[in-house]
Amino acid sequence: MNFSKEIIQWYFQNKRDLPWRKTKDPYRIWLSEIMLQQTRVAQGLPYYEKFTEAFPTVYDLANAEESQVLKLWQGLGYYSRARNLHYTAKDIVENYNGQFPSTYKALLKLKGVGDYTASAIASICFDEVAPVVDGNVYRVLSRYFDIDTPINSTEGIKKFKELAFEVVDHDDPANFNQAIMEFGAVQCKPQNPYCIICPLHESCEGLKNQRVDMLPVKLKKTKVKKRWFNYLVVVSNASETLLEKRKGKGIWQGLYQFPLLETETSIETIADYQSEIEEIIKIKDFSVTKFNEKEMIHKLSHQHLYTTFWIVETTDSxxxxxSLQEIRTYPVPILIGNFIEEFNF
DNA sequence: AACTCGGGGGA
DNA sequence: TCCCCAGAGTT
Incomplete structure (x- = not known):
């Protein structure tokens, strides 16, 4: 049996029971694919359930407010996915008569749908011979064929895409694509893959050459930047606080947070920033106390956020x-959400 | 071609 | 700590 047939057979015997495997509805496949970008199945699963319940069809999603979509997305990260998801739902309703396009080429035009997602939808929903190349596929192919071209180099991206075209099963691209990804996630996993019991271990070049644990090769990432966030948690006599919506290009676009005083380094004494705080919260009469004695370090892929929450008490209106009642209805970064839970106003 | 965008989990 | 996760968009 060849590589692709072997992979498919393994899949039929070992595949997990997942909700998006019970449908070919392009809307639901699209939804699951967007959610699972750079996200583990275990983390995305509850979000898929929440979204399909709240928005059973693309029309329901298109009719929602963006903040409602972001609220349901809260905690999943990479929030541009949620914004593009909502944008594309409206696009599908307004410009495609509510029907997703049915080819790889046409799907690529949708915002938030790149090479991987277009291939996934085209193959799974419409049986197009469009090979997917995700992190799992890079790993499986680099090991099986013992290829050390960096997977995140221009040459590597091209080479592995071509290789995927060579191995994709033309009789059943839908199951092959899901099979090779599932195989990478469950069997040929990053650490301690199950080579001994692997159905492909006799023909695996990486295993033969004892290079499985060195593959795939990936170019180094850039290092993280440090930032210092001081959140001003206003508490008024009227049981109100202030939230602001993050705008611009940076992290957490469209999400809400307490008024932010970002500094170049740790704040020694908050009194030094009296005028800045006045300017931010538009209040003159207040008293400030530190909530967390040690800075919380919130770690993102490219940034470490040294965060202090300052409680700003005031009698001003x-x-x-x-109102503190509705604070939990706003979409917030997990950093803010955790604080709200802990502080409990 | 390099950077940016989250949060969680495993070793 | 570091790496990875059903990647895409921007610069």
Whole structure:
């Protein structure tokens, strides 16, 4: 049996029971693929359940408010996925008569749908011979064929895509694509793969050459930047606080947070920033106390956020204040969400 | 071609 | 700690 037939057979015997494997509805396949980008199945699964319940069809998603979509997405990360998801739902309703396009080429035009996702939808929903290349596929192919071209180099991306075209099963691209990904996730996993019991271990070049644990090769990533976030948690007599919406290009675009005073380094004494705080929260009469004695270090892929929450008590009334009752209805970064749970106002 | 965008989990 | 996860968009 050849590589692709062997992979498919393994899949039929070992595949996990997952909700998006019970449908070919392009809307639901699209939803699952967007959610699972750079995200483990275990982490994405509850979000898929929440979304399909809240938005059974693309029309329901298109009719939602963006903040509602972001709220349901809260905690899953890479929030541009949620914004693009909502944008594309409206696009599908307005410009595609509610029907997803049915080819790789046409799917690529959708915002948030790249090479991988277009191939996944085209193959799974429409049986197009469009090979997927995700992190799992890079790993399986680099090991089986013992290829050390860096998977995140221009040459590597091209080479592995071509290789995927050579091995994809033309009779059943839908199951082959899901099979090779599942195989990479469950059997040919990053650490301690099950080579001894692997159905492909006799023909695996990487195993033969004892290079499995060195593959795939990946170019080094850039190092992380440090930032210092001081959140101003206003608490007024009227049981209100302030939230602001993050705008611009950086992290957490569209999510809400307490008014932020970002500094170049740790704050020694908060009194040094009296005028800055006045300017940010538009209040003159307040007293500030530190909530967390040690800075919390919130770690993102490219940034470490040294965070302090400052409790700002005031008797003044707030402009654009938010009642503490409704604070949990706003989409917030997990860093803010954790604080809200702990502080409990 | 390099950077940016989250959060969680495993070793 | 470091790496990885059903990647895509921007610079």
């Amino acid at each position: 707030l402009k654009n204040g938010i």
